Amino acid sequence: MDEIHHREDPYEILEIAAGATEAEIKQAYFAKVRRHPPESDPEGFKRIRAAYEILRSAQQRAELDLFQFDRRVAALDPSQLARPEVEAPKISTATIKEDLLAIEALFLFEDVASDIFRTER
Amino acid sequence: MGNKSKSKHRPGPSVVDLVELVRGHLRRGQGEEALENLRAAEAKLRQATQAPGQSPGKKISIPPHLVAAQNALPDLFARARLILARQEAEPRRKVEHLREAAARVPRDGRIALALVAARMMAGEKDAAAADFRRAAELLPSGGGLAARTLAMAALASGRPIEAKEALERVSPEERDAGWQRLATIVGLLGGLDARIEGVRESFPLLTGVEHLARGDRDAALRQFASSLAQDRQPTEAEAALLTTELFYAGAIRFEAGEDEAALSSLSEVLWIASSYRWRLPWMSRLTALGHTAANRLAPTNPSLSLKWWEAVARHFPDDPVARTNQALGLRARAIKAGIDGDFETCAKSWDEILLANPQNEEALKNLALAREKCGRPAEAIDAWRRLDRLWQQQFKQRAVESGFKERWLTLGHHIVKLLLDTGQPVSEVVDQLEAMLRHDPENLDLRRQAFDRLIEIELPERALKHLDKIEQQDGRNANTVVRRAVALADADRWKEAMSHFEEAIALDPGNQSFRRAFLLFLDREVSASLDRRNIQRAIDLLNRQLALDGAYFPAYGQLAGIKLSAGEYGEGKKLLEKIAEVVPDKWEIRIGIAKVYLQFDFAKDAARHFEFAVSLSDSFSCLEAIGKTYLEFDLPGKAVKYFDRAAEKADVEQLVELSNLMVDEGRRKDANRYLAMAKKADPLHPLPWLSDTLFLLEKRGAFLPGSAAYRKAQAALETAAKLTDANPAYQKYLEPIQAIRDEMKKSPVDRMIELLDRMEVGDDWEQDDDDFPNEFDSEPPFIPPPTRGKQRRR
Numbered sequence: 001m002d003e004i005h006h007r008e009d010p011y012e013i014l015e016i017a018a019g020a021t022e023a024e025i026k027q028a029y030f031a032k033v034r035r036h037p038p039e040s041d042p043e044g045f046k047r048i049r050a051a052y053e054i055l056r057s058a059q060q061r062a063e064l065d066l067f068q069f070d071r072r073v074a075a076l077d078p079s080q081l082a083r084p085e086v087e088a089p090k091i092s093t094a095t096i097k098e099d100l101l102a103i104e105a106l107f108l109f110e111d112v113a114s115d116i117f118r119t120e121r
Numbered sequence: 122m123g124n125k126s127k128s129k130h131r132p133g134p135s136v137v138d139l140v141e142l143v144r145g146h147l148r149r150g151q152g153e154e155a156l157e158n159l160r161a162a163e164a165k166l167r168q169a170t171q172a173p174g175q176s177p178g179k180k181i182s183i184p185p186h187l188v189a190a191q192n193a194l195p196d197l198f199a200r201a202r203l204i205l206a207r208q209e210a211e212p213r214r215k216v217e218h219l220r221e222a223a224a225r226v227p228r229d230g231r232i233a234l235a236l237v238a239a240r241m242m243a244g245e246k247d248a249a250a251a252d253f254r255r256a257a258e259l260l261p262s263g264g265g266l267a268a269r270t271l272a273m274a275a276l277a278s279g280r281p282i283e284a285k286e287a288l289e290r291v292s293p294e295e296r297d298a299g300w301q302r303l304a305t306i307v308g309l310l311g312g313l314d315a316r317i318e319g320v321r322e323s324f325p326l327l328t329g330v331e332h333l334a335r336g337d338r339d340a341a342l343r344q345f346a347s348s349l350a351q352d353r354q355p356t357e358a359e360a361a362l363l364t365t366e367l368f369y370a371g372a373i374r375f376e377a378g379e380d381e382a383a384l385s386s387l388s389e390v391l392w393i394a395s396s397y398r399w400r401l402p403w404m405s406r407l408t409a410l411g412h413t414a415a416n417r418l419a420p421t422n423p424s425l426s427l428k429w430w431e432a433v434a435r436h437f438p439d440d441p442v443a444r445t446n447q448a449l450g451l452r453a454r455a456i457k458a459g460i461d462g463d464f465e466t467c468a469k470s471w472d473e474i475l476l477a478n479p480q481n482e483e484a485l486k487n488l489a490l491a492r493e494k495c496g497r498p499a500e501a502i503d504a505w506r507r508l509d510r511l512w513q514q515q516f517k518q519r520a521v522e523s524g525f526k527e528r529w530l531t532l533g534h535h536i537v538k539l540l541l542d543t544g545q546p547v548s549e550v551v552d553q554l555e556a557m558l559r560h561d562p563e564n565l566d567l568r569r570q571a572f573d574r575l576i577e578i579e580l581p582e583r584a585l586k587h588l589d590k591i592e593q594q595d596g597r598n599a600n601t602v603v604r605r606a607v608a609l610a611d612a613d614r615w616k617e618a619m620s621h622f623e624e625a626i627a628l629d630p631g632n633q634s635f636r637r638a639f640l641l642f643l644d645r646e647v648s649a650s651l652d653r654r655n656i657q658r659a660i661d662l663l664n665r666q667l668a669l670d671g672a673y674f675p676a677y678g679q680l681a682g683i684k685l686s687a688g689e690y691g692e693g694k695k696l697l698e699k700i701a702e703v704v705p706d707k708w709e710i711r712i713g714i715a716k717v718y719l720q721f722d723f724a725k726d727a728a729r730h731f732e733f734a735v736s737l738s739d740s741f742s743c744l745e746a747i748g749k750t751y752l753e754f755d756l757p758g759k760a761v762k763y764f765d766r767a768a769e770k771a772d773v774e775q776l777v778e779l780s781n782l783m784v785d786e787g788r789r790k791d792a793n794r795y796l797a798m799a800k801k802a803d804p805l806h807p808l809p810w811l812s813d814t815l816f817l818l819e820k821r822g823a824f825l826p827g828s829a830a831y832r833k834a835q836a837a838l839e840t841a842a843k844l845t846d847a848n849p850a851y852q853k854y855l856e857p858i859q860a861i862r863d864e865m866k867k868s869p870v871d872r873m874i875e876l877l878d879r880m881e882v883g884d885d886w887e888q889d890d891d892d893f894p895n896e897f898d899s900e901p902p903f904i905p906p907p908t909r910g911k912q913r914r915r
Contacts, residue, residue, distance in 0.1 A: 069490060108299070
């Protein structure tokens, strides 16, 4: 398997999505080259050119898509996360009261039940 | 037999029996079982108290024991329901059980109190108050429990002073921990006016809550943390108290924006709460808090967030937020693990995602990749194939998608490569190729691969179908013709194969691989002809071979054999000499020629070629091969001459090999001689002694453990063993030595029978006197102590 795991991601270099069409790839390439022409940024141009060569070759692109972990996929997009329907209420006297009474009711219930089972009818 | 007196219908347990059973269930806390038997008892009682055919209401006489049972049932029902209420986590179901209990024992004030408590837990304040009034009527003397219930009901209804007064009416002796706690709560929630004199106990939760109320969150946190370090088994209610403290600690941290600390606390709360049978009000706030914290944390600490979602999904499988976010979190973890090189985690995560969605394309691809990276190609193939099947199903719709077909083909080729790399059956490779061809029938490269693999697994007819399609698409040419010839040959359609080979050669006369293929085909045909004794055809085919390749010496050899067999010695010899001409520098060929001469008793010619072979290669291999050839023709004397020459160049193992050959020929003296040479060549090598042992054990006398041969064999074996132990390089001899030891332990009769089994017709025993003792005997060598490594214990 062609190991291109550690190389730069051609999609990232051209700033395009994985499903980009050939026309989109070409467009992105030209746009990048305009911003990084060989005369003023030879290294940048080289990277862009190399990325373009990979993506415009159907075979190389297929191998890239199949045999590399996609680094560009956002690890966790917070905007996609589901939110609770109800906002968490702050601690207040009302919530404290509700909680304490419920605990007390539990204690009371336990004590009553223990008392009933302790005494034989 | 003997069963005539037995009744057909067994009566079953009586009401009294059932009541006893129920009491046992209640003692063991088995509410459901108790209820079941109670209902059965009730039904039986109904039957007993209402005689058939009587009008309802008519009085009948009930036996006393049934009356007692009847009187006991309500209380037993109530207790069963109480047990179930205790076991029930959901407050509303607790209430249901207790309502049933109260219906059975409407005069039991304590059941009424329990019902009040359950209603409080369920948040049914008004119903609780109503039930309390009933309970108060039933327990006019009050008591601690009644006072607490009244105080709680009052407090819940917003009447703290009434609560305070109810508690103050409890005598000092009855002011237990429950009273103390409730009194503290009343004071806390009711303000200064509701504080009761003499409240002693301080409860960390309540103290912490007090700090909270004053806005001192740090102090509250400290208070909550201090009580959490408990080292005892709490009751359900105590656990509720402790967990509530933990929850508040988490909530405080959440409100302070300390999401990590908050989520850790809340996760622990969730874990603890899931093991208890209570449901408290804050539990509905727990997930809301936790989800909000987890969402905020997700970008910076996705693993903690994911742990939270997984925990919630486990305990609340219907929680939609947990379900959605768990899937997202799992994906994030999987992706990060892949990028970080943690391929085991990566594979595990994607595998988990696939459980929920087996057709997740992204997951299949990444799982396969991760498995390859983990060095598990066979498992990777499984994932790749699943992806392949998915894409095949989608092929029609997605073929127009940019790059889809290329990806799919690349995948297919990769699967083929992995199948071959992992040694999977070629039939699976073929299946993969043919599956790809179904969607890409114009792909010639695939077809050619399919053809080649089908030939490999000897399915020529199927291969020919692919060849037909290749020719339809790409036309007929020399390559397709020769491929067809090979397939036809494999299909035993030799006439067609023949004509196609001829055609291929005609189309591309200079093609050496075509010639080679044709020659191999003709070899098979020559053998078949000779088997059928069709000599003329064999000759024709051999001549055809020579026409293809004038230096094809096997053809000369076969022709020579035919000629010599037919008595045409001159012709035959000429052909044999032609081989020597055509392949002048290979000693193996010379030996082959000599062999043919020997077959026809041309000993001098054979000897000439043997010597020529030696002149080409004066090596052990060549000399041994000559010796073996002579043995094949039953000329041991001549064989030994060459073996002697070989022995001069031989190492220990080769000398032992020569010795073994001589044993097989029954030439014990020569065998011993070579063995002695082996021992001399390397006195510290165990192999000659091992061989010696085996030779000695085949002597007739060696069957008896006391015999000289046996003792000698034993001595030789021990020498071999010592030499093996002394040098780690000879470890491989340990097993055969042990095998011989085991053999020698068998009874003489068993060993004799085994040897008889191995002997062939005409064989005879080794005579005891034959070379025993032999003139080449030598003393065991001095074995130096081992210089390194551990001695292997036997």
